[in-house]
Amino acid sequence: MNRIKLPTHKHPLYPTPWVRSCSGCYRENDCTKDGYRCYECKIFFHKECAESSLEINHPSHPEHPLHLSIPEKFYESKNCKLCGKTLVNMFYHCPLCKFVVDTVCIKNPPPDVIEHPKAHKHSLVHLINYYHGTCDFCEEKFCDRYLYKCSQCQLKFHFECSNLPLEITHPFHRKHPLKFLTREEHYFLDGKCRICGDELGRRFYNCSICKFSVDVACVKNPPPLTILFAKAHDHQISLIPRIISFNCDACGLAGDRSPYSCQQCDFMIHQSCIDLPEIINVNRHEHRLSRRLQLSPGSWICGICHKKVDWSCGAYSCSICPDYAIHSRCALRDDVWDKLELKGIPEEPQEIKPYTVVNGNLIRHFSHEEHYLQLNEENIICGGSIRCEACVLPIYSQAFYSCVQCDFILHKTCANLPRKKRHMYHAKPLTLVVGDMTYFDCSACSNPSSGFRYSITNFNIDVKCSALSESIFHESHGCTLYYIYGNGKHCIACGNWSYSTFNCDDCKFVLDLKCVVLPKTTRHWYDEHILSLCYENPTKGEHWCDICEETFHTKCVLGDFSLLMPGHVITYYGKTRFEVIQTHPGFLPRCYICPSRRAVPFVSKTELREQRINIDAVTWVTATGAFVYNKLYVDR
Known part of the structure; x- marks a missing residue:
């Protein structure tokens, strides 16, 4: 089976060897061997539901044909005309008569009465429009299509x-x-189902002689005893329904019950590993990765968790980079994989360059197409007086491009930013958005910015965060730091708690993203010298700061607007517009919020209550921590 695109589902669907719960019909009368799954939504479809006809004629509504639809596309009637069930998945409807009917009722309409149920001594009557409470047999919530009452x-x-x-x-x-x-x-x-390993509910089936317990779900929908599925194994594999310790040959992790096995090959696999994707993209590597049944003998380290990979078990590896491999479970994490199986899909075309060369040192950049940009890379002494439009950081002695007709400037490195890239902060590819001077909070470090950003729906990262790789060397620590997401820790520099950190596990050293991206050098108008970032907390009085009467804290030197372009009018979430103004000794406006006169480098000027006032966006609270700025004396 090839992947298909269902008209009523927005993501591609991929073949799977069996379906226990179909999101097209929620029918649970048996376990279907062939079906489809959506990796993005983590749902399954029966094959017959996924391939349902888009238009049918049915005796329940002989006047007009019925069209396949989903609730998001149809709001006026939400209950099946035959069973009364609220329609939450696929259904058929008549656009002329507002007639709607469940896909299950189309194929197997419910009986009005069950005369001789096996679970009860009396007959049961079909309930319509009843959705609350629990089943008195299995004591699970009502989720089936059809509910019956004695x-x-x-x-x-x-x-x-x-x-x-x-x-x-x-x-x-x-x-x-x-x-x-x-x-x-x-x-x-052990309180778990022998087949699926889930915790047993209040009611279940049991053999007291063998201490064999199985939950009601696995009685209603048992997995198939045998499977022939090429993605899992070359031969037919059989279920071993018993408690047994094993190492899964697909992912390398231990299991404790009911694997599928091929005795001919001494092969065992978790039930959940049978339909792993074969070719994928992850956000930690630039090339496609292929699933391998085993790696070549040797010492392998996972490119995500940086722990040992057992070469004799399945993993994902890169055919271009011979030393790169990752655990199967690490590769398929929600924050790593984009949920697309790429087998049979051609490689994406080569990326469009961000600029074209006009001649010599002259280029036309896609972010400033109206004018040419000229390269400046010799005898550069700017002293931080000009700023890059992309990263909004000052230019000191770095090479940069400047517009031949206006004041548009880009660092040379920023001019080479790719227009699309994969990054560890998001599983999906990100697109470079330029030139709209819109305020946004970086989704990685939370700093406000108005520069270029890499973006996808409701997610933005600024240029400096996009430049970070999965492993970095930071001057504050002698070991390599690795990006870790999900294990919240305290940053050793600022003390803040964060779920996105760079760690050295051996030394228990942790930096959050705010501290990682602090500029190594900066200026403040209060002092004529360049300030360099220090990584130890100096003794009070040794490096005195007249700005806050403490040491040169990063907060005091940078302020809150250091990544908003001074002199520009910034749009705040599409509504408020404000101007970023650089302060100086003769211009220290009183903050509307504090209210105080702090020697912060920038303030914002906006209109509030029909008066033009100066607003320092955040009440200034002196930050504490290990990182401070110190004078850097340079021979002149």
Whole structure:
């Protein structure tokens, strides 16, 4: 099976060997061997649901054909005309008559009465428009399409549960019958289902002789006993429904129950690893990665978690970079993989360059197409008086491009920023957005900026954060620091708690992104010398700061507007407009919020209550921490 694009689902769907719960119909009467899954939404579809006809004729509405649709495209009627179920997935509707019917009811309309249910001694009546409470058989919430009630006992049942007997012979345990029990009625081995490993609910099936327990879901939808699926293994694999310790040959991690196995090859695999994607992109590497059943013998380190990779187990590796490999589970993390299987999809065309060379040192950059930019890289002594439009940082002695007709300036490195890139901060590719002078908060370091940004829906990172790689060397520490997401820690410099940090696990050294991207040198009008970033907390009085009567804290030197272009009018979230103004000894406006006169390098000027006032956007609180700025004396 090839991947398909379902008209009523926005993401590609990929083949999977079985489906336990279909998001197209929520039918749970049996486990279907062939189906599709969406990696992005983490949902599954029966093959017949994924490939449903877009238009049908049905006896429930003979007047007009019915069209396949989803709730987002149809709001006026939300309940199936046959079963009364709220429509949350695919359904058929008549656009002329506002008639809607569930896909399940199209194929198997519900009986009005179940005369002889296996789970109860009385007949059960179909309930319409009833969605609350729990099933009195399995004690799970009502989630099935069809719900039934005993009018004598007032007990309610899922349709699937109504046909489950109190004693069954299960295909995974044929030696003895399984009895329907509650947790209070019997002692069980480990409190987990023998098949799927989930915690057992209050009611389940059990063999007291073998201490074999299985939850109701695995009774209603058992996984197939055998699977022939080329993505998993060359041969047919069989389920071993028992507690058994094993190492999964697909991901290398340990398992404790019910793997699929090929005895011919001594191969075992987790149920969840059977349909791993074969070719993927991750945000930590520039090339595509392919799934390998095993790596070549040797010492391998995962490119994401930096722990050892067992070469004899499955992993993802790069065919271009022979030393790069990552664990299967690391590769498929939500913050790493973009949820696209790339097998059969050609490589993306070569990236468009950000500029074209006119001649010599003259270029036309896509961010400033109206004029040419000229390269300046010799005898540069700017002293920080001009700023780059992309990163909004001062230019001191770095090479830069300047417009031949206006004051537009780019660092040479910023002029070479790719127009699209993958980055560790987001699983999807990011696009470079330029030239709109819009205020945004960097999603990585939280600093406000008005420069260029890499963006995707509701996510923006500034240029300086986009320049960071997954591993860095920082002057404050002698070891390589690795980017870690998800394990919140305190930064040793500022003391703040962050989930995105650069770590040295051996030394327990942690820096958050705000401290990592602090400029190594900067200026403040208060002092004529360049200030350099220090990494130790100096003794009070040794490096005195007349700005805050403390040492040169980074907050005092940089302020809150250091990445907003001075002299420009900035749009704040599409509404408020304000001008960033550089201060000097003769211009220290009183902050509207504090109110105080601080020697901060920049303030914003905006209109509030029909008066023009100076606003320092944040109440100035002196920061504490290990990083400070100190004078850097340069021979002149």
